[in-house]
Amino acid sequence: MSIQTIEDSKVKTFPAPAKPAEVIAFTAKTKPRFDAVAIAGKLASALMPPIIVIALMLVVWQIACSSPTSSLPPPSQVWNEAYDLIAHPFFDNGPQDIGLAWRVLISLQRVAIGFGLAAIVGVALGALVGQSIWAMRGLDPVFQILRTVPPLAWLPLSLAAFRDSSPSALFVIFITSIWPIIINTAVGVRNIPEDYRNVSRILRLNQFEFFVKIMVPAAAPYIFTGLRIGIGLSWLAIVAAEMLTGGVGIGFFIWDAWNSSRLPDIIVALAYIGVTGFCLDRLVAAVGAFVTRGTTAK
């Protein structure tokens, strides 16, 4: 072979550079003091717009509701009259007189049970619907109709069935949040690449192994989309259900405050509900992002 000889004759030696390469020093790193300033600047640019918007909204609200004939309280009145609720979320003065944080926690506990059951049953049913063409044809129309039923419409039926308010509230959460979980799981399972199925067939994975090792991880991004929608819906449902079933949750607190004309308390409770719902949504999204890391990449 002649490749070696060709290379030898063609390769020229490069002439040595006229002067040795210069070393260019990097400028010294910026001092920590500047970093602190930069971080503060970033924080300010992130936080300032919402702070300004909220402040503006409070001012507008204050002006709009400051006339003596106004039917709703202005923010200053909310602050004065509901100060205990705002400043002490965890007070506990007996069975019906507890801080709003406790009430939120009680509601969250219900959501945890109802939503947890919905997640388990929903993923299992969704897997069935996604896997089997017959199950899909039979169950999908039923799901599509039932999912449009508003949460509270289930309440009378569940009260009649369970004859108790507490399991009824759980059932309402369950039935509200299960549909998006089922439907998203089914879509995720239907979208599992054929290659993954072929891998499992060659390995002769049984149904259970396929479910645990291929189906759930492959459909995880879809499943978590369903869970995220589901937890939002269940938080909507619990507040409404508690208003009707009573108890000590945050929903009942609002109803109770309305009956005793404590409007500032209602406004504070609304803020609690909003912040909690936001945190729930972000929590599920964060868990989803952690669990599905790497699965979406090809």
Added chain:
Amino acid sequence: MTAYLKLDHIDKSFARGGQVSEVLKDIRLTIDKGEFVSIIGHSGCGKSTLLNLIAGLTKVSAGAVLLEDKEVDSPGPERAVVFQNHSLLPWLTVYENINLAVSKVFGRTKSKAERHDWIMRNLDLVQMAHARDKRPAEISGGMKQRVGIARALAMEPKILLLDEPFGALDALTRAHLQDAVMDIHSRLGSTTIMITHDVDEAVLLSDRIVMMTNGPAATIGEVLAVPLARPRRRVELSSDRTFLRCREAVLKFLYERHRFVEAAE
């Protein structure tokens, strides 16, 4: 002695909406133990379908696939497939991907330590032991395909099926992997069937080249034996007379006698 793998008068047709399209017609082929056979043909000639039939992923319409005189009609680890797009599970690391196969195939027969050694041995074989804790998204296309080969080999298959394994790779990476496959084949003597559309690759790697006619109702047009001694070195072969003659024979078959006509319908 009977053949190791026998494709016995296989027909394959797909029915869709009342229309039956015949893809493969009367495929007859026997493959000996340890042989490396390539199947080459224009795209759409059904060569991937043929591989899926041997793998058992698709069922034959008529005829039979016989492995050691036993009919196979469902997939199994003794006919491991290396897929064109690697098909590694993206949520598992390299090690876990192979472990999935090893613990399923050898879960009862090997202890945990033995399984670990076996996984590492196969990773070493494809020179991927250094990336054992990486996820598929973190390694290059050639490395993914190496892991795919290691996963298939780790099943200790009777037949290794390669479905255009290097099709998606650049030329240099492809050459490296071809060398790796030749090396593995010489060390393990594994019976291998490879689908390819690359003439050089087919001649370089194969003991025999099966050339497919164009579809519909494609069949085996010709089988060419490649009488080149092993080990083969690509640089030396590039001017070898036997190599060139085989290459020419395949090219003539593909481009003169069975010229691919786009949209022949």
